[in-house]
Amino acid sequence: MTITVTEENLNQDQDTIGLLDEKNTDLWNELCKIQKIQIKRDEFDNNGEKCEIYSVDYGNTFPTIHVPKHNLNPAIFTHELLHIYLKTKGIRIGEYIIEVINHCRKTNYCNRLFSSIGQKEINAILNYLEHIKIIHKFISLQYNQDEFVHESVKQLYENIDLNIIKNNFTCTIFNSKHYRAEYIILYLIRYFQLKSYQLAKIVVEKQLTELKKINKRFFGILENFEKSWEKLDYNDKEQIKEYPTLVDRFLRDFNKWIKLKRITCS
Ligand SMILES: [Zn+2]
Numbered sequence: 001m002t003i004t005v006t007e008e009n010l011n012q013d014q015d016t017i018g019l020l021d022e023k024n025t026d027l028w029n030e031l032c033k034i035q036k037i038q039i040k041r042d043e044f045d046n047n048g049e050k051c052e053i054y055s056v057d058y059g060n061t062f063p064t065i066h067v068p069k070h071n072l073n074p075a076i077f078t079h080e081l082l083h084i085y086l087k088t089k090g091i092r093i094g095e096y097i098i099e100v101i102n103h104c105r106k107t108n109y110c111n112r113l114f115s116s117i118g119q120k121e122i123n124a125i126l127n128y129l130e131h132i133k134i135i136h137k138f139i140s141l142q143y144n145q146d147e148f149v150h151e152s153v154k155q156l157y158e159n160i161d162l163n164i165i166k167n168n169f170t171c172t173i174f175n176s177k178h179y180r181a182e183y184i185i186l187y188l189i190r191y192f193q194l195k196s197y198q199l200a201k202i203v204v205e206k207q208l209t210e211l212k213k214i215n216k217r218f219f220g221i222l223e224n225f226e227k228s229w230e231k232l233d234y235n236d237k238e239q240i241k242e243y244p245t246l247v248d249r250f251l252r253d254f255n256k257w258i259k260l261k262r263i264t265c266s
Pocket of ligand 1: 079080083127131
């Protein structure tokens, strides 16, 4: 006799106590039918300090959600589940952007700029882009917008300092204006970070105005991309095919903006 392990059993051995409530149980069950998800309760973070942060690590075969052992919170757990949910919808913008960046590193005239993006920066951008997509589903599950991120994160971003970008975005070398690659990248990261937290009701208007003042044109290019990305309906298979076009359009506008500028890397 063969015993068939049904898909529904995939995550049965996972300890979900303290992480599920009446709002996220259906989502959890839905995801359990699709793939294995491991839950790991962490007491300490990599620095040996009390773990506070939730995260997802995709590993080689299945995702692992890290939850702080002493801070079980169904809303934040749902936030992480939704990152996984988005991937099950066929939105693989992450892989696509990495492909684009690698291509630019080899062939683009602003390859020096793209060379200054590391994996950490790419992950940050992807994370914030995903937030822009998942916040709506989070709200539709009846959670409050302001439960989307942890209190400690809120304080951090309401007080974020943009002076470092303001003071270093451009510099003068031999009487000509140069744009500094790492601050263009930092600008880009901050933009998506602030936008994604704005959706989570964190008050970041002042910082967004500051970013706009640093470079209005660049701000506009990022804003166009972000708006079209936010509008994309991942439940519509036809629209999903469109997201590489969004990235390509963004890249075209970005290239146009950067084309005649002198870029410097430190
Ligand atoms: Zn997140």
